[in-house]
Amino acid sequence: MITIAEVLRQSGVPQETIDALDAKIVSGFNTVLTTASQAEASAAAAATKAEADRKLAEEQAAAAKAAQDAAELSKRSVDEFWQNTYNPGIASWEKERAALAKAASDAAAEAAFYKTQRESYLKTLNIDPSTAPVFTAPAPTTPPPEKTPGTPTFVDPNVVVSRVGDGMYSIMNIMHEYSTLYNGQQLPISPSELIKQADAQKLSPMDYAARTFKFAEKKEEIRQAAAKAHDAEIAAKAVAANDEAHKAEVKRIQDEFNAKEKLRAEQGGNNPDVKLPPGSSKFADLQRATKAGERKDPTRMTPQERHQITRDTIHKAIEEREQAVA
Numbered sequence: 001m002i003t004i005a006e007v008l009r010q011s012g013v014p015q016e017t018i019d020a021l022d023a024k025i026v027s028g029f030n031t032v033l034t035t036a037s038q039a040e041a042s043a044a045a046a047a048t049k050a051e052a053d054r055k056l057a058e059e060q061a062a063a064a065k066a067a068q069d070a071a072e073l074s075k076r077s078v079d080e081f082w083q084n085t086y087n088p089g090i091a092s093w094e095k096e097r098a099a100l101a102k103a104a105s106d107a108a109a110e111a112a113f114y115k116t117q118r119e120s121y122l123k124t125l126n127i128d129p130s131t132a133p134v135f136t137a138p139a140p141t142t143p144p145p146e147k148t149p150g151t152p153t154f155v156d157p158n159v160v161v162s163r164v165g166d167g168m169y170s171i172m173n174i175m176h177e178y179s180t181l182y183n184g185q186q187l188p189i190s191p192s193e194l195i196k197q198a199d200a201q202k203l204s205p206m207d208y209a210a211r212t213f214k215f216a217e218k219k220e221e222i223r224q225a226a227a228k229a230h231d232a233e234i235a236a237k238a239v240a241a242n243d244e245a246h247k248a249e250v251k252r253i254q255d256e257f258n259a260k261e262k263l264r265a266e267q268g269g270n271n272p273d274v275k276l277p278p279g280s281s282k283f284a285d286l287q288r289a290t291k292a293g294e295r296k297d298p299t300r301m302t303p304q305e306r307h308q309i310t311r312d313t314i315h316k317a318i319e320e321r322e323q324a325v326a
Helices: 004-010 017-018 023-124 157-181 192-200 204-213 215-268 283-291 303-325
Strands: none
Touching: 157 192, 157 204, 157 215, 192 204, 204 215
8 A cells, every 4th residue: 555655755755854744744645545545445335236236137147037938938839739739639538528428329320220120020930039040250350450650641742732832921011010010111031930939939920020010119100200290290280370460460551551551651742741632730729839838939939949940840740640541
């Protein structure tokens, strides 16, 4: 562990200065460095342990996933045995046993019928049926020898054709589904490899493809994108409708203003700002107001005051005409 003296020496402090330092100060700095080094070592150890714990958690999660997959595969294998081997075998055995029992019952009924017919016929001939000769069945023929182990067993061609057709239809459906969901792309693996992997997992090709290529998730993604585009289209149409309504309102206001301006120009001549309609002169009123002291005499005003009075009078006249037109 580095000491405070070594730190100062590496920083270029003379040895005489270092030796002159108070022992308590040096001891205190050494204690701080020791504490910092211990804290750094503890942090490094904690980080190492956290990384080890993370790797252990990942390994445990991977092992749990592998165990889950193995358990699912085992369950599918057991289900396949019970559904495709055991249950069909039991059903076939029960059907065969019932057929044999019925055949035995029919044979017994037929034998009893013929026995009754034979006794009736012998009685008509005055022959005791118990002493009359009976038919003796010939000895059973020797059954053909069993097949030699390894002799091939031929499957019904119709079954083979049916299974091949089902497989082809399934592969075509998978290819169409993948192409539809992934913008016309082809399957990333060959159909034969897909069937091989599906058989290894005890799944149908369609179920394996749907799980591997995430058909359900992709359909949901496409549905959400279509819904988002639909909402955006509705919002755009609403904005366009609002813009059209705003433009129509602006045009209406502009047309109304232009109509009023046209009417005012027709009533006021070439200069509507200064010329009033006939009969609307205010000179007499202004002269009376000047004499009464209600209005300042224009001849005694400054140029700025006269200009202001003129502007006010013009704007007031314009407002009165606009009110009259409205």
